[in-house]
Amino acid sequence: MLICGIKLTHDGAVALVEDGKLVFCIEQEKRNNNPRYQAIDNLDAIVEALEEHGFSIGDVDQFVIDGWDGEVESQFQVISEGAPITLSGGPYIERWPEDPLRPHDGSGLALGGTILPYKSFPHVISHVVSAYCTSPFAEAEEPSFCLVWDGCIFPRLYYVEQKGVRLVECLFPMIGHAYAIAGHHFGPYRKPGSESWDLGVAGKLMAYIALGTARENIVDVFRELYEEHFSGENPLAASYREDIHNVEALLARVHDYFSAGAFRLQNECAEDVLASFHIFLERLLVGELATVLQAHSQLGARNLCIAGGCGLNIKWNSALRASGLFESVWVPPFPNDSGSAIGAACCALAVDRGLVSLDWSVYSGPKLRNSAIPRGWKAAPCTLAELAGILASNEPVVFLVGRAELGPRALGGRSILAAATSLWMKDHLNEVKFREYFRPVAPICLEDRAQKIFTPGTPDPYMLFDHTTRPEWRERIPAVVHLDGTARLQTVSRHSDHEVSKLLVEYESLTGIPLLCNTSANYNGRGFFPDAAAACEWGQVGYVWCDGLLLTKTSEPDLS
Structure with missing residues (x-):
């Protein structure tokens, strides 16, 4: 059975899975010197990816599109053979906690002159499934927890076994983009008055904080403001937690949090501020995870998969591995959205066969193109x-x-x-x-x-x-x-x-x-x-x- 997984939005990619084996995954940013985070806005890229590997549209048994922004469903504006079309897809977060793998059924996928049906699964569940199915735990047929912390969601802990996925708990009310947004209020990437954020800043801050020292007085400020703005039992925090599907509102509230922090920490150096914020979040993550695991000790599993954009934070990964909470920790090489096309295909595979191990290699990206030797x-x-x-x-x-x-x-x-x-x-x-x-x-x-x-x-x-x-x-x-x-x-x-x-x-x-x-x-x-x-x-x-x-x-x- 051939399943083609598709990620249309940023970190766009096309993945092909044949009878439980990954044939290829082509990320758009790795074609033609494309910009980082390149989306697929033209469906002809799917046809090209298949043809480059000797497959046609008619060879594929099932097409699957990763879900995206939306509480009920997502929408994608794309081009196919020169004409604009609109496709619908699954939401960002699962709508049915008791059945996270319930697909959204779509139609109108125009590829190579053919109109095809497709399925779509929630974006977060694609993260869960891509992490688990590529893990050693799936290969050993062992259950695992899966932590997903993406840019615009609170960290979510799932329990995964071959027969299915279920949400355990949301850990705490802080979106993943908070790390990058911190860099627009403190340090070398500061942008006074801006409410935008740059996806590339988070990784750079991981390096920058080595210049500073985490200081307890600064950590205390971030903790107090966290309770006031996000976690406390007050109208400001409660309204933030209730607005989880309004991305712009969430981002604005996180900017407010750091603006308040900048006012209180104006005499502190940026290196120490950012190092302290990193430690505050690290402690919050490990501490809340420990509390949730204790509350759900009957589940027994002591494996952890990590997915979502925050899975690229090597210091948090290391802290979780060193915490003693888990016997083994797995992070796939694509915890961010670059693995979402693989996850979408594996969701369809899971509906048919359960959450089984995927046969895969990390070297499954584009082949080197033939090229002439340039002058000089x-x-x-x-x-x-x-x-x-x-x-x-x-x-x-x-x-x-x-x-x-x-x-x-x-x-x-x-x-x-x-x-x-x-x-x-x-x-x-x-x-x-x-x-x-x-x-x-x-x-x-x-x-x-x-x-x-x-x-x-x-x-x-x-x-x-x-x-x-x-x-x-x-x-x-x-x-x-x-x-x-x-x-x-x-x-x-x-x-x-x-x-x-x-x-x-x-x-x-x-x-x-x-x-x-x-x-x-x-x-x-x-x-x-x-x-x-x-x-x-x-x-x-x-x-x-x-x-x-x-x-x-x-x-x-x-x-x-």
């Missing part, structure tokens, strides 16, 4: 051993191989790799990526060496947890050590068939160091490079390695 570049075959030598000479390399990784993090398929032995390299990579000086560069490390270098150094293949660099290694690999001594580690098995694993083995053999710097290969604000030509045209790095071919920038453009 020369090409020659290059082995991984030879490439390790170039890296050891302190030269960064754009590394493109196979299919792109899923989710927002570069995991060795669309990466810029470099030696980590010089602090200069971190500054250089931030400079060529047009990133702020305080932003970290992540290490990609052989899994069996990680515990010698990091604490805890546990296997983390998707760069979604915090690790502390051991003191004896900090001077050896300064380019990947963040300002607070931590690192956003990605581990790779030395037995993996992926080329980045083989490169790490070669690099360790040459240098004795089992890791490299790893940052995403992309234009600023765009998805991954779709081909070698895009990396060459970007031109900030002098070497591009693409499927065994090394492209080297020449001193003069080749005009022949």
